[in-house]
Amino acid sequence: MHAFSAAMRERFDVVGRLDTELSAAERLQVAAATYRPSRARWTERFYKSNRGVELRSRHARAGLATADAADVVFQTHALFETSDARTVMYVDCTHQQSMAQWPAWNPLRGRSLERWLARERRQYHAAAHLFAFCTETATSLATDYGVPADRITVVGAGLNFETLPEPDTDRDGRGDTAPTVLFVGNDFKRKGGPQLLAAFADVRHRIPTARLWVVGTPHRLPAEPGVTQLGRIGSREELSRLYARADVFCLPSLFDPFPGALLEAMASGLPSVVTATCGVPEMVVEGTTATTVGRGDTMISELTGALVRLLLDADERSRMGAAARRRVEERFLWSHVVDRMAPAIERLAAPVATQVSR
Incomplete structure (x- = not known):
C-alpha cells in the first residue's frame, strides 16, 4: 500500500x-x-x-x-x-x-x-x-x-506498482512465440485455479504449443503438459517481466473482492479472461479490455473458448491490451x-x- x-x-x-x-x-x-x-x-x-x-x-x-x-x-x-x-x-x-x-x-x-x-x-x-x-x-x-x-x-x-510499466509496443514481434497464459494468485482454489487447469488441458488439444504460467500458489500442483509453476515471486521487476512476456492474463476467481493482480496485468497491456465476481465487473470492460466467463456448470468450456480465441487472434489481443492499459491510466x-x-x-x-x- x-x-x-x-x-x-x-x-x-x-x-x-x-x-x-x-x-x-x-x-x-x-x-x-x-x-x-x-x-x-x-x-x-x-x-x-x-x-x-x-x-x-x-x-x-x-x-x-x-x-x-x-x-x-x-x-x-x-x-x-x-x-x-x-x-x-x-x-x-x-x-x-x-x-x-x-x-x-x-x-x-x-x-x-x-x-x-x-x-x-x-x-x-x-x-x-x-x-x-x-x-x-x-x-x-x-x-x-x-x-x-x-x-x-x-x-x-x-495499481500497486510504484510506476506504470513501460508499454510493450511489439509484444507479438518478440522471439519467444509460444502462446502464453499467465495466472497470478496465492489462493489457488478461490481464484479458480483448478478450473483453469482443466480448461487449459483442452486449450492444449487445440493449440499444442500453448503454455500456462502459474504464479503465487505455494502448493505443489500436479504436473500437466505445458504448465509451469513459478511459485511466489517477491520481485516487482521479475513479475513485470512475466506480464510483459505473457499473451493473456487469466483470473477466473470464484470470489475476489478487488484483485490487484488484474490491475497489474491491465497496466502491462494484457487482455484478460475473468469471472464477474465482486469488483471485477467494475475493473474491466467486457469485450473491450477483457472476456468474462460464468462461474457455473459451463465455466470450464467458456474458459477454454475464451482462451483459444484470444491466443489465436493477435490483433484482438493487441486491441484489448491497449484498452486495458488506458483504463488503468485513466481510472485505477x-x-x-x-x-x-x-x-x-x-x-x-x-x-x-x-x-x-x-
Missing part, C-alpha cells in the same frame, strides 16, 4: 501513521488460541480472532490518544476498533459477503460469530464515512448492516482513488484537510 500512502500524502497533510499490528508475544498468544491442524483454517481463525481485534484496537486507541492534531482518522479494513468519531474506513468486503460467497473465510461459529458481526456493524455505524472498494460491498454495507447510503462512497482501488491509479475519496474527507476535515492513516 506504499503507493496509496504516497497518493494520500500528495493530497493531504498526513500528520502520522499508527501501527496497530500485534507484537511477537501477542501474535503467539492469538496463534495458540486459534490453532488448528489445517494451516488454511488456522490462518483464517488467526485473522478472524476476536482476541486479535481487541489487541489491535488497544494499539489503535493508544496511538490516537496522542493524535489530537488530526481532523480525520483513516482506517483500512475493520480489523480493529478506534472508538473515534473522526474515523473513516476503507472496506474491501464485508464479513456477510465472504460468508455468503466463500464460506472458508468464515471460521467463526455461535457466539464468536455473533460477536464478530455485532462489532463489525458497530464499527460501520460509528464511522464518519465508509469507502467501499466496489458497488457490491457498498450494497452489503447498506443492506446487511443498515448503513445509510449517503455515508458510503464507492472508490475502487489502485491511487491518485484516482484519493480523488474519489477527497470530497468526503475534505467535508469532514473542513476547514483543514488533515489526516492520520494506518
Whole structure:
C-alpha cells in the first residue's frame, strides 16, 4: 500500500501513521488460541480472532490518544476498533459477503460469530464515512448492516506498482512465440485455479504449443503438459517481466473482492479472461479490455473458448491490451482513488484537510 500512502500524502497533510499490528508475544498468544491442524483454517481463525481485534484496537486507541492534531482518522479494513468519531474506513468486503460467497473465510461459529458481526456493524455505524472498494460491498454495507447510503462512497482501488510499466509496443514481434497464459494468485482454489487447469488441458488439444504460467500458489500442483509453476515471486521487476512476456492474463476467481493482480496485468497491456465476481465487473470492460466467463456448470468450456480465441487472434489481443492499459491510466491509479475519496474527507476535515492513516 506504499503507493496509496504516497497518493494520500500528495493530497493531504498526513500528520502520522499508527501501527496497530500485534507484537511477537501477542501474535503467539492469538496463534495458540486459534490453532488448528489445517494451516488454511488456522490462518483464517488467526485473522478472524476476536482476541486479535481487541489487541489491535488497544494499539489503535493508544496511538490516537496522542493524535489530537488530526481532523480525520483513516482506517483500512475493520480489523480493529478506534472508538473515534473522526474515523473513516476503507472496506474491501464485508464479513456477510465472504460468508455468503466463500464460506472458508468464515471460521467463526455461535457466539464468536455473533460477536464478530455485532462489532463489525458497530464499527460501520460509528464511522464518519465508509469507502467501499466496489458497488457490491457498498450494497452489503447498506443492506446487511443498515448503513445509510449517503455515508458510503464507492472508490475502487489502485495499481500497486510504484510506476506504470513501460508499454510493450511489439509484444507479438518478440522471439519467444509460444502462446502464453499467465495466472497470478496465492489462493489457488478461490481464484479458480483448478478450473483453469482443466480448461487449459483442452486449450492444449487445440493449440499444442500453448503454455500456462502459474504464479503465487505455494502448493505443489500436479504436473500437466505445458504448465509451469513459478511459485511466489517477491520481485516487482521479475513479475513485470512475466506480464510483459505473457499473451493473456487469466483470473477466473470464484470470489475476489478487488484483485490487484488484474490491475497489474491491465497496466502491462494484457487482455484478460475473468469471472464477474465482486469488483471485477467494475475493473474491466467486457469485450473491450477483457472476456468474462460464468462461474457455473459451463465455466470450464467458456474458459477454454475464451482462451483459444484470444491466443489465436493477435490483433484482438493487441486491441484489448491497449484498452486495458488506458483504463488503468485513466481510472485505477491511487491518485484516482484519493480523488474519489477527497470530497468526503475534505467535508469532514473542513476547514483543514488533515489526516492520520494506518
